[in-house]
Amino acid sequence: MIEQIVTNQYFLLALTFGIYQGAKMVQHRTQSILLNPILITIGLVIVFLKVCDIPYDTYHESAKMIDFWLKPAVVALGVPLYLQLSQIKKQIVPILASQMMGCVVGIISVVVTARMLGASREVVASLASKSVTTPIAMEVTQALGGIPSLTAAIVVITGLIGGVVGFKLMAVGHIYNPMAKGLSMGAASHAVGTSVAMERDEFVGAYASLGLTLNGILTAILTPTIVELMS
Structure with a gap:
């Protein structure tokens, strides 16, 4: 049951956004340039995938939804x-x-x-x-x-x-x-x-x-x- 939850693409997507938003709040409060939200998000997501033994390909399937918006974001x-x-x-x-x-x-x-x-x-x-x-x-x-x-x-x-x-x-x-x-x-x-x-x-x-x-x-x-x- 737990394995099905943590490997669900919507859970992984929500986890990524949640970590990023939390990291932004931390940086805003500390004003530290070292606490870059993207850097923190990458690090914590890697740790989560390793601890839960989730293959990168599984995570990548959920991340495709983020990739989709990368080009429109650049245009914006x-x-x-x-x-x-x-x-x-x-x-x-x-x-x-x-x-x-x-x-x-x-x-x-x-x-x-x-x-x-x-x-x-x-x-x-x-x-x-x-x-x-x-x-x-x-x-x-x-x-x-x-x-x-x-x-x-x-x-x-x-x-x-x-x-x-x-x-x-x-x-x-x-x-x-x-x-x-x-x-x-x-x-x-x-x-x-x-x-x-x-x-x-x-x-x-x-x-x-x-x-x-x-x-x-x-x-x-x-x-x-x-x-x-x-x-």
Whole structure:
């Protein structure tokens, strides 16, 4: 009876949302950047699955309902972007230049680092698109002959790192311009960084969604060419 309950897809779905909501409340009260709700949720769900001996495939069936809303959620980020459209038009040249540079440096740096550490071609291909949202990253990885499941894990880790330490690093680097902060968070840590930016400031969040969008487009276009030239 208990096994049927804990493996029920609706129970697992409710558990995921419940843990996430609880984690958000904890972070709101403590104001600790280390208590990132996504990080806590991932950790506690893994512990629950291990303790209850629930296969990942069983959990994944329930998580498909969450996956379904991932793409619409990314599209919805265009709303705050639209609200800042007039301001963005005035800065379009520096925005495009910075995003192009950020995309190229992001791809080259991870490819060079992976190869220096002895990573195989498949692993390198899986890491190249680490800074874009999961659907785009997995499509790029498949085109490069990489491992989509590895890409998905790396994308989550990249987003979590950016969400936890991104604003702190920019403070250390004396980066205070809200446009630069937003673009950096969106370009470096995709949807997770954009979500954190939205919670801090709507203006910063709008530019984070722009950074996410532009970096996604540029990564999809440039990654195969850059990886091929570096091979």
